[in-house]
Amino acid sequence: MKPIVRVDHLDKYFDRLHVLKDLSFAVAPAEVVCIIGRSGSGKSTLLRCINFLEQPDHGSVEVAGLVVPAEGNGREYRQQIHDLRLKTGMVFQSFNLFPHMTALENVIEGPVTVKGTAKEEAIDLGMHNLTKVGLADKRDAYPSRLSGGQQQRVAIARALAMQPQVMLFDEPTSALDPELIGEVLNVMQQLVEEGMTMLTVTHEMSFAYQFAHRIIFMDDGRFVEVGPPGQIFDDPQDNRTRQFLSAVGRFENK
């Protein structure tokens, strides 16, 4: 099957620091890929390069047939990046809901302002997505009145309202109190079951183990090990993978 996301020879530097080192991979439609690794390994940067929140320095990103190279400028190039962002939805560690808008206003902001969808239609779509994340009754609540878990679910609904072809999750549960993580993972599980293509940077190893089709373990800007969860978690080949997994309590390092 033709991949829906393809990252080709991607390099990224922060000043003189080489944070992504010639990375290439592809994601098939409906595939769930979890990227794991220590903080500073470059996993969030990789995710943010896919929708150009970080500008990569070399290589290219392809999403649903649109190839955007790392280098470029001018109106046409900016339009390409814009189109790429419309094909991807992103969920952030710190939710980043718009605090001056209600839950529903957050969700319809993209369709109305960016796509020019008629308001009634956007509200229907927004309510559909709020219902999906189980927060239809919170439509008129402002973010400060919502718990962290509820905020993150609204943020997922906001991303879904743009009808992306790929969802990017950047540590979606890392800022949550332990008792609120489950409700967010449930929504993500639901998306997996619906066949959403998902790229997730996460520390939730149980989620990765249970729902990922493929795990990428990153260290120092490189892919150390890539494979199905059974292989990565139960039979890691590289020493760095073993060390990381035993540090997070997922592997007995004998």
Added chain:
Amino acid sequence: MATTTADPGSKSQAQLIFELKQRQLNRFKMGVWGSWLVLLAVLLLAFSGINFEIGGFHFRTIQLDFAFIRQWMPYIFGGVGLTILLAVLSIALACILSLLGALGRLSRFPPAYALATFYISLIRGTPLLLQIIFIFLALPQLGIVLSGIWAGVLALGINYGAYMTEIMRAGIQSVGIGQREAALAIGMNQSQIMRRIVLPQAMRLVIPPIGNEFIAMLKDTALISVTGFAWETLWRAQKVGRANFRSLEALLIAAVFYWIITIIFSAVQARIEASLAKGDRGR
């Protein structure tokens, strides 16, 4: 109030401590109010015209011409409306200019950045009084003739706009990077992000400091009196004071009016600030 003590008549420890703190707070407040009243009384006494003797010392206080005050107070009061109007018009102009200035300061387009910093440097580098006189007296030489009122509004607006640019810039910058990223991720462009996401949040933050600027502006409108063609509070006081050789009384009247409107607008501003703070919690 629910207490866990066995005797329903006795108060809990927490309640007792709370009441003690309340009493301390009330005592402080009463002390401040009382002292204010004493200071005000001393000030009034100083202008009472009463002569008295304490322990062999003769005290003479200032004798005011109350007939003059009664006669001219309404006339001077007639300038208060214009004072407020001038401040409102000037702050409106300053808000627009400072927003543009802030956008320029944050722009990565060199001419926009240069224009903003040039404006701020030029205006902050010259006296406000000079700017007012310049616009009123120097511009006519170039064929631009403005009335005293509009010259004053233009000068105050331009001047305050330069100072308020920093307030606006701080407000805009206080909106976190995460907000921009979230907006970018749903495909918004720079101008949509500014209009829909950043400015609405920044404006809530800059309202209290702009209130402060407005209160300062209320008194700086008095500088417009130098044009001689804006019949605001200070101009009227100077006019009747000189004409009757009663500048002491006339200026005191004007001072009292400025003080009162400042107290009123400060109270209004405190309420706006409190309700904004409440809105933050309540949302």
